Amino acid sequence: MAKITIENAVKKFGDFVAVNDVSLSIEDQEFVVLLGPSGCGKTTLLRAVAGLGLLDSGNIMIGDRDVTYLPPKDRSISMVFQSYAIFPHMKVFDNIAFGLRMQKVKKNVIRERVQRVSELLHIESMLDRYPSQMSGGQRQRIAVARALAIESKVLLMDEPLSNLDALLRLEMRAELKSLLAGLEATTIYVTHDQIEALSMGDRIAVMKDGEILQYDHPTRVYDTPSHHFVGGFIGNPPMNFVSVRVERHEGRYSARVDGFNIEADDNMSDALSRYDGKEVLLGIRAENMEASKTPLDGALAVEVKVIEPLGSQNLLTINTSQDTLKVSTHPDFFVDPGETIWLRFPANKIRWIDKDTGAAITPDIEKLRA
Numbered sequence: 354m355a356k357i358t359i360e361n362a363v364k365k366f367g368d369f370v371a372v373n374d375v376s377l378s379i380e381d382q383e384f385v386v387l388l389g390p391s392g393c394g395k396t397t398l399l400r401a402v403a404g405l406g407l408l409d410s411g412n413i414m415i416g417d418r419d420v421t422y423l424p425p426k427d428r429s430i431s432m433v434f435q436s437y438a439i440f441p442h443m444k445v446f447d448n449i450a451f452g453l454r455m456q457k458v459k460k461n462v463i464r465e466r467v468q469r470v471s472e473l474l475h476i477e478s479m480l481d482r483y484p485s486q487m488s489g490g491q492r493q494r495i496a497v498a499r500a501l502a503i504e505s506k507v508l509l510m511d512e513p514l515s516n517l518d519a520l521l522r523l524e525m526r527a528e529l530k531s532l533l534a535g536l537e538a539t540t541i542y543v544t545h546d547q548i549e550a551l552s553m554g555d556r557i558a559v560m561k562d563g564e565i566l567q568y569d570h571p572t573r574v575y576d577t578p579s580h581h582f583v584g585g586f587i588g589n590p591p592m593n594f595v596s597v598r599v600e601r602h603e604g605r606y607s608a609r610v611d612g613f614n615i616e617a618d619d620n621m622s623d624a625l626s627r628y629d630g631k632e633v634l635l636g637i638r639a640e641n642m643e644a645s646k647t648p649l650d651g652a653l654a655v656e657v658k659v660i661e662p663l664g665s666q667n668l669l670t671i672n673t674s675q676d677t678l679k680v681s682t683h684p685d686f687f688v689d690p691g692e693t694i695w696l697r698f699p700a701n702k703i704r705w706i707d708k709d710t711g712a713a714i715t716p717d718i719e720k721l722r723a
């Protein structure tokens with residue numbers, strides 16, 4: 354069993370707090386992605402799990418062992434670094450065998466393991482080459498093969514695909530996902546690429562400024578971001594945010610924008626009662642608005658500024674008096690810039706956001722679930 358439990362982890366560099374009271378629990382054999390912008394503390398947290406930088410406070414458990422103060426070699430982990438960290442003066446075979454030799458594994462076992470992982474990664478014909486004779490994608494495979502050869506229960510990967518070009522990254526993403534699904538390792542995978550996170554993770558921990566803002570399944574992080582930042586960081590285009598004022602009419606709540614009222618879901622009434630008359634943000638994904646070329650009941654009239662035919666969708670840019678929105682429509686929804694269209698905001702697709710804290714305003718039931 355290799356459940357990983359991080360409790361109240363704090364890591365400082367001088368006065369700077371790089372990891373700020375992070376708690377995270379990862380199930381045995383789960384694949385968890387740490388996602389966040391550059392500098393948010395992902396590598397620092399991963400290195401702490403690896404034992405490559407001791408925490409200032411907090412604990413890390415792997416299985417039922419407290420590894421907080423153990424050196425890396427005693428943690429039963431293997432790691433793939435962003436830089437690959439493969440040795441240029443060693444042949445591919447020796448690079449892959451490196452960790453096993455450090456562990457004084459028997460020669461015949463080393464040969465077997467190197468053979469097996471190099472087949473898995475389709476580099477079995479290159480074992481006699483030097484890394485300098487290989488492409489970026491192949492070098493990346495050596496780094497992964499070396500980590501897998503150790504067969505540790507915990508696999509830590511720090512942006513393993515970030516040095517590859519876009520096409521190769523796409524290919525390796527699916528390949529790595531299927532490869533790892535066949536292993537029994539518990540994996541923490543670091544990336545700043547939200548698509549990679551959505552496509553690979555069993556769960557995603559979204560980090561910002563050393564803290565985890567949301568930890569949940571990809572669809573839930575995407576559909577119901579817990580924070581303004583999460584909605585804006587995940588998704589292409591990011592979630593739209595519209596400044597609105599909360600109003601109450603005959604016991605029902607709605608969002609006032611440009612003289613128009615967008616109805617709130619009934620289950621939001623209690624939560625929104627605390628915001629009556631206040632400005633909040635209404636978050637909605639580009640694909641969740643219903644666009645029409647003819648007037649619709651309960652729809653906001655808006656002017657189309659830009660239309661981008663993207664093949665699988667037409668992406669419209671529209672402006673309210675204060676905000677710019679992206680609206681995704683069917684590829685045969687043709688309009689010209691300057692035309693008026695009508696937009697409907699389905700109540701169950703709206704996220705309400707506290708303007709001061711950035712936190713989602715949610716029904717109490719959702720808070721209980723979290």
Ligand SMILES: Nc1ncnc2c1ncn2[C@@H]1O[C@H](COP(=O)(O)OP(=O)(O)O)[C@@H](O)[C@H]1O
Nearest residue numbers: 366369371389390391392393394395396397398
């Ligand atoms: N050894 C170090 N000394 C000082 N500051 C560091 C050190 N390592 C990381 N930092 C700082 O800590 C923050 C988080 O870094 P890092 O964990 O590498 O972020 P990420 O991997 O999310 O891009 C950054 O602001 C970085 O400059």
Ligand SMILES: [Mg+2]
Nearest residue numbers: 395396397511
């Ligand atoms: Mg990093």
